[in-house]
Amino acid sequence: MVTIFIQGFFLQASLILALGAQNIFVLESGLKKQRQFLVATLCSACDALLIAFGVMGAASVFLRIPMLKIFFGVVGVLFLLVYGVRKFLEGSRAGSVAGATHHPDLSKKQVVLSALGFSLLNPHVYLDTVVLIGGYSAKFLDFQSRAIFGLGAGSFSVVWFFGLTLFASSMSAILYNQKAMRAVSLVSGAILIVLSFRLAFNVYEWLGMQAQ
Numbered sequence: 001m002v003t004i005f006i007q008g009f010f011l012q013a014s015l016i017l018a019l020g021a022q023n024i025f026v027l028e029s030g031l032k033k034q035r036q037f038l039v040a041t042l043c044s045a046c047d048a049l050l051i052a053f054g055v056m057g058a059a060s061v062f063l064r065i066p067m068l069k070i071f072f073g074v075v076g077v078l079f080l081l082v083y084g085v086r087k088f089l090e091g092s093r094a095g096s097v098a099g100a101t102h103h104p105d106l107s108k109k110q111v112v113l114s115a116l117g118f119s120l121l122n123p124h125v126y127l128d129t130v131v132l133i134g135g136y137s138a139k140f141l142d143f144q145s146r147a148i149f150g151l152g153a154g155s156f157s158v159v160w161f162f163g164l165t166l167f168a169s170s171m172s173a174i175l176y177n178q179k180a181m182r183a184v185s186l187v188s189g190a191i192l193i194v195l196s197f198r199l200a201f202n203v204y205e206w207l208g209m210q211a212q
Helices: 002-016 021-032 036-064 066-092 108-120 123-137 143-175 178-211
Strands: none
Touching: 002 036, 002 123, 002 143, 021 036, 021 108, 021 143, 021 178, 036 108, 036 123, 036 143, 066 108, 066 123, 066 178, 123 143, 123 178, 143 178
């Protein structure tokens, strides 16, 4: 059973370590210390919930209803593009990124909605957690083994997001200043815009596959 747990743990590690929109949001929340532990909790919970769905066999839903993936893709493109442009403009305007003592805190509602958006509005999240992890877990014949595998995968999400949050928070004293935060906003905004275009290309490919 320990071996099965480790398999789930490292499979999720291989999927989540790539630089993505969700990780950028977690890092920025930690740097700004804006309800960063709430962000880590929500991201971990979303991953765990999607992994649980996958382990219970929900992966077949995306295979039976491919338009569902396309729907999340279109919404995800719009979400990433709008958020990315906003962050890029924030960093490009002189004086637009305030220092640590003047930066207005996001409300709890804004934090929750943003965290849920980055966690749930990207179809690649569903492909990684529900389809890939859920599909891999199908190799285990009994539900107990699949549950332990899913627990291993979910555990890495918790370790990763809270570790990322703690790392960013510890760097806040060094990086949280006018010049550095402008750079963070510019870089994160540019990456999010690129990710939105990459996702748009994926959606275009999926639509082409549907038309065949």
